[in-house]
Amino acid sequence: MAYSDKVVDHYNNPRNVGTLDKSSQEVGTGLVGAPECGDVMRLQIRVNPETQVIEEAKFKTFGCGSAIASSSLATEWIKGRTVEDALTIKNTDIVKELSLPPVKIHCSVLAEDAIRAAIGDWKKKNGVAETAQAAVAAK
Amino acid sequence: MLKIVDSAVPVACWSCSAAHKASALFCSNCSKIQPPPSGEYFSVFGLRPQLNLDLDALERELHRLSRRLHPDRFARASENEREWSLADTALLNDAYRTLKDPLRRTEYLLKLHGAEIGEEHAGKDRRDPSRVPPDLLEEVFDLNMQLEEMRSARQAGETDQELEKNLVEAKKKFDGLLEEVDRDLRAQWQAWDEGDQAAREAAQKTMAALLDRRRYLNNLVRDVTETLGA
Structure with missing residues (x-):
């Protein structure tokens, strides 16, 4: 199976690889995994407490090219957005952008889960109530 | 898609029309070779689905069936039978490779029972944190x-x-x-x-x-x- 050019580009030049200080009040950390392929993905955000804008996003992924590309793209997309806005990103957007084949769709799911987990962690740390959207999803 | 075909439901032999098990590689009446059976791998070896297997017995059965299916034995048979000897041999080998390996056997049995295993099914149960x-x-x-x-x-x-x-x-x-x-x-x-x-x-x-x-x-x-x- 051939990877799309965009996947190859993100794989060769991953954006925003790195680590943020997990203990910082402004940082949210999401660690997710896909048992089907053994991939693990950590995505971190640093949120401006005044504006709730994600000013920095870092990731570290151990997995296949699609998983790395999905998380790399995810960090690019959430940077500069508010946390609420970032939550609107869907895995299908990632699939489209990277032209992921069906067998690699779970990589995009993992990236969406990582965004949600990181934002969830930040909200918990900062005592931000779950949004209406999340409340609906929990029902 | 895998499914359990009830191998007890008989099908008719193409040659003698006698009913035999749907999983049989040979007719139990006239011993003629049959087209590749549609059932699951266990029944090819005459077994019920099970996880504890006697691997020595499985190998012996593989050799016995392989000998009977060998294409050389069908050199003068009809074109259909020659084709089936190849197709049945391929099926038998797939079945053996799957069943002899403990992990592949377990995955296969779970798939037979509807489990969605493998990368292509990834992400479906993602809201289940226990996974x-x-x-x-x-x-x-x-x-x-x-x-x-x-x-x-x-x-x-x-x-x-x-x-x-x-x-x-x-x-x-x-x-x-x-x-x-x-x-x-x-x-x-x-x-x-x-x-x-x-x-x-x-x-x-x-x-x-x-x-x-x-x-x-x-x-x-x-x-x-x-x-x-x-």
Whole structure:
């Protein structure tokens, strides 16, 4: 199976690889995994407490090219957005952008889960109530 | 898509029209070769679906059937029969390879019962947190970080003794965890083979989770071994 050019580009030049200080009040950390392929993905955000804008996003992924590309793209997309806005990103957007084949769709799911987990962690740390959207999803 | 075809429901032999088992490679009446059966792999060997298998008996049966199916024996047979001897042989070999391997056998049996296993089904149960134990995830991530550190240290021509010692320790630990998972799997085999419907369903669920855990651990052990051996 051939990877799309965009996947190859993100794989060769991953954006925003790195680590943020997990203990910082402004940082949210999401660690997710896909048992089907053994991939693990950590995505971190640093949120401006005044504006709730994600000013920095870092990731570290151990997995296949699609998983790395999905998380790399995810960090690019959430940077500069508010946390609420970032939550609107869907895995299908990632699939489209990277032209992921069906067998690699779970990589995009993992990236969406990582965004949600990181934002969830930040909200918990900062005592931000779950949004209406999340409340609906929990029902 | 796999499904359990009831191999007890007979089909008619193309040659003598006698009814024989749908899973049979040969007609029980006239002994003529039959087209590749549509049933599952266990029935090809005349077995009911089960997880504890006598592997020696399985191999003996493979050899016996292989000899009977050998294309040389059909050199003068009809074109259909010549084709079937090849197709049946391929099916028999696929069945044997799947059943002899404990993990592939377990996955196959779970798939027969509707489990969605494999990368193409990934992400479907993602809201079920029990599928990915968080403590294991942390450990997997940390170990991957250490592995990466060690690889880049090596590339720079350095050896970090402390790091290598850690990794050897980690490998030991994960090897132990793998053994534990395999022991648990075997216990579930027993539960499945001997259980009623409810017990089987419970065992299937447990086995699917164990296989997930095993995949994580296995990847880790493989990566650690590669890095340490490099």
